[in-house]
Amino acid sequence: MKTRVTDILEIEYPIIQGGMAWVAEHNLAAAVSNAGGLGIIGAGGAPAEFVREQIRQVKQATDKPFGVNIMLMNPEADAIAKVVADEGVKVVTTGAGNPAKYMEMWKAAGVKVIPVIASVAMAKLMERGGADAVVAEGMESGGHIGSTTTMALVPQVVDAVSIPVIAAGGIADGRGFAASFMLGAEAVQMGTRFVVAKESVVHQKYKDMLIKAKDIDSAVTGMSTGHPVRSIRNKMTKEYLRLEKEGADLMELEKLTLGSLKKAVVEGDVVNGTVMAGQIAGLVKSEQTCAEIIGEIMAQAQKLLNR
Numbered sequence: 001m002k003t004r005v006t007d008i009l010e011i012e013y014p015i016i017q018g019g020m021a022w023v024a025e026h027n028l029a030a031a032v033s034n035a036g037g038l039g040i041i042g043a044g045g046a047p048a049e050f051v052r053e054q055i056r057q058v059k060q061a062t063d064k065p066f067g068v069n070i071m072l073m074n075p076e077a078d079a080i081a082k083v084v085a086d087e088g089v090k091v092v093t094t095g096a097g098n099p100a101k102y103m104e105m106w107k108a109a110g111v112k113v114i115p116v117i118a119s120v121a122m123a124k125l126m127e128r129g130g131a132d133a134v135v136a137e138g139m140e141s142g143g144h145i146g147s148t149t150t151m152a153l154v155p156q157v158v159d160a161v162s163i164p165v166i167a168a169g170g171i172a173d174g175r176g177f178a179a180s181f182m183l184g185a186e187a188v189q190m191g192t193r194f195v196v197a198k199e200s201v202v203h204q205k206y207k208d209m210l211i212k213a214k215d216i217d218s219a220v221t222g223m224s225t226g227h228p229v230r231s232i233r234n235k236m237t238k239e240y241l242r243l244e245k246e247g248a249d250l251m252e253l254e255k256l257t258l259g260s261l262k263k264a265v266v267e268g269d270v271v272n273g274t275v276m277a278g279q280i281a282g283l284v285k286s287e288q289t290c291a292e293i294i295g296e297i298m299a300q301a302q303k304l305l306n307r
């Protein structure tokens with residue numbers, strides 16, 4: 001299936017893996033790229049040299065294009081932005097901020113830039129700044145989210161910009177893929193489904209929690225701090241939401257979330273850690289290889305889109 005996104009990124013299938021902090025490391029990124037999608041290393045809060053090492057590992061494991069996601073709240077974002085250009089990475093996606101100050105450097109290095117945005121205004125700003133495409137991410141997503149749903153956001157972004165739009169948030173199968181294309185998207189980005197991929201190195205307890213999750217099992221913490229984050233409901237989210245309701249300040253709230261994603265992903269502490277996942281977790285039922293996931297989605301989508 002050819003779209004402007006598959007052309008620009010030189011990939012076989014218009015499926016991009018989310019740049020999830022701690023989760024999207026070199027094994028997962030290489031597996032998605034080898035399966036014909038775009039694998040992405042999630043730099044998250046990692047130091048720049050760690051990201052360089054991850055990039056080199058993916059290069060060893062695949063000749064296919066792959067990307068790096070830069071979480072712009074990372075204090076090392078400037079250094080990571082340079083590493084991406086130095087290492088000849090083909091694609092960068094950004095999250096949780098405005099990447100304008102890096103755009104010139106990346107363009108000069110021939111890097112394709114795809115900011116993740118959660119509003120029409122930010123999409124227009126990114127297009128004016130030279131972005132090659134945008135990921136329009138709805139609030140169904142896991143992790144740091146905006147406030148508009150995928151269903152409402154994607155068509156409005158599609159109408160507002162002429163660069164290609166990639167839909168994200170609440171997509172985990174061929175139906176979500178086909179629906180996204182009906183809204184005008186030219187690719188999808190998925191996170192939650194790839195968290196439970198066989199090649200994903202997240203702790204088994206994290207995968208099991210997503211596989212067991214039902215439609216209503218996620219919660220959004222941090223509404224009061226301006227950094228809303230969606231994760232699977234657990235002891236941490238209950239405590240966080242209770243403190244938020246009582247008007248606790250940022251310092252007190254951060255005690256619960258400092259290092260809490262690593263705690264869940266690496267240590268498997270799904271009680272006190274942050275188990276970031278999207279609302280679509282209820283649809284994700286088993287561990288499959290990235291090739292199986294992509295193959296299944298493309299077959300289902302093609303059948304639906306041909307109807």
Ligand code: TUI
Nearest residue numbers: 021071095096097098116117118142143144145146227
């Ligand atoms: O970035 C994400 N998802 C993330 S980042 C992350 S790491 C983290 N951990 C704990 C607390 C906070 C973050 C986990 N999940 N998605 C892309 C995304 N970007 N969603 C929303 C945005 C966004 C928000 C504001 C993009 C631009 C933006 O602009 C603000 C401005 O005006 O600068």
